Amino acid sequence: MTEPPRLVAAAEARPDVVGFGEAMVLLQPPAAETLDEAAALEVHSAGAELNACAAITALGRRATLVTRLGDDAFGRRIRRAAGHRGVGLACETDPTRPTGVFVKDVRPDGARRVSYYRAGSAASAMDEGDAERGLLLRPRAVLVSGLTAALGPGPARLVEHIGRHAADHGSALVLDVNLRPALGRLDSTVRLLLAMLSRVDLLVLGTDESEPLFGTSDPAEIVRRARQAGVREVVVKAGEQGCWWTDADGESRPMRSLAARVVDPVGAGDAFTGGYLTARLAGADTRQAAALGSRLAAGVLADVGDTTGLPRRAEGVRLLAAAVADSAGAGVAAPFGVGRSRAD
Ligand SMILES: Nc1ncnc2c1ncn2[C@@H]1O[C@H](COP(=O)(O)OP(=O)(O)O)[C@@H](O)[C@H]1O
Numbered sequence: 534m535t536e537p538p539r540l541v542a543a544a545e546a547r548p549d550v551v552g553f554g555e556a557m558v559l560l561q562p563p564a565a566e567t568l569d570e571a572a573a574l575e576v577h578s579a580g581a582e583l584n585a586c587a588a589i590t591a592l593g594r595r596a597t598l599v600t601r602l603g604d605d606a607f608g609r610r611i612r613r614a615a616g617h618r619g620v621g622l623a624c625e626t627d628p629t630r631p632t633g634v635f636v637k638d639v640r641p642d643g644a645r646r647v648s649y650y651r652a653g654s655a656a657s658a659m660d661e662g663d664a665e666r667g668l669l670l671r672p673r674a675v676l677v678s679g680l681t682a683a684l685g686p687g688p689a690r691l692v693e694h695i696g697r698h699a700a701d702h703g704s705a706l707v708l709d710v711n712l713r714p715a716l717g718r719l720d721s722t723v724r725l726l727l728a729m730l731s732r733v734d735l736l737v738l739g740t741d742e743s744e745p746l747f748g749t750s751d752p753a754e755i756v757r758r759a760r761q762a763g764v765r766e767v768v769v770k771a772g773e774q775g776c777w778w779t780d781a782d783g784e785s786r787p788m789r790s791l792a793a794r795v796v797d798p799v800g801a802g803d804a805f806t807g808g809y810l811t812a813r814l815a816g817a818d819t820r821q822a823a824a825l826g827s828r829l830a831a832g833v834l835a836d837v838g839d840t841t842g843l844p845r846r847a848e849g850v851r852l853l854a855a856a857v858a859d860s861a862g863a864g865v866a867a868p869f870g871v872g873r874s875r876a877d
Pocket residue numbers: 643739770771772773774775776789790791792795798799800801802803805827830831834
């Protein structure tokens with residue numbers, strides 16, 4: 534049998550998306566129980582960028598996470614979990630630092646409570662030296678977030694570096710704002726993100742985190758101000774109100790949530806981001822992309838854990854194909870600036 538041409542093999546290995554961020558073990562009580570009372574806790578693997586990568590692979594596309602893990606049982610669990618989900622890890626092991634952990638409690642009223650045990654974690658020591666492990670894979674898009682920028686000075690430099698150099702590697706720059714005031718560093722994170730905006734191809738953010746960046750939580754105004762700052766495409770998440778996608782004329786359009794049941798709201802936003810981005814990279818228009826993001830979010834909302842409820846791969850492949858087939862120009866049909874280069 535003749536060997537496949539090397540170029541084809543290289544093209545196949547190119548991930549659709551590379552995310553940069555922290556993967557953690559997540560401990561949480563079973564549905565309808567609380568941390569105060571539960572006799573046992575569930576163990577999951579999570580982290581914003583890992584969650585989004587899991588949504589991307591659930592739709593049959595390729596995603597890799599650049600991170601650092603400790604040389605411990607939690608780190609090994611995360612490696613296994615990423616493998617099960619088909620998410621590639623471009624990961625360094627740091628034997629001097631632990632893998633991060635967070636604990637989630639969801640009260641019966643649906644309010645989320647998250648406690649972090651991640652100060653000094655392996656991933657909090659990431660820096661711009663971690664960038665190449667992802668950028669050299671030449672992904673179609675890179676995904677970064679304000680969360681990573683808030684982990685410490687090194688991770689902040691990493692996010693800034695990715696912002697500056699994604700286009701040099703032919704990758705679209707995707708920013709999911711993901712502000713986490715509980716991590717501190719809010720002011721410096723906001724400054725860093727604002728300085729990046731002129732290079733951002735796709736901005737994903739929630740109405741609950743837009744004030745510090747844009748001084749408004751009105752979706753149409755968020756979109757207007759983001760585009761003024763140089764962002765190419767914006768989609769706004771609005772929790773139980775659903776989301777706002779942008780049509781071909783730059784108008785913000787509301788879309789209702791597809792959630793039938795809300796068991797655990799944490800992780801829905803990451804699933805939305807993964808679904809929206811994957812659909813856009815596959816050529817779906819913005820409305821269908823928002824619908825697919827909402828669909829994945831609805832699945833995650835219905836179960837405990839940040840990624841439980843994502844579709845099985847065969848179903849995901851079918852959902853993605855349908856989103857592309859149903860795209861009829863109501864939104865912006867051409868995927869945002871994939872592979873374009875921008876002057877500084
Ligand atoms: N409480 C909720 N009820 C109904 N739908 C929700 C709820 N929370 C989230 N969603 C759905 O999940 C999507 C993403 O969640 P959202 O909370 O907006 O993001 P994030 O978690 O990043 O703040 C929303 O656009 C909506 O479709």
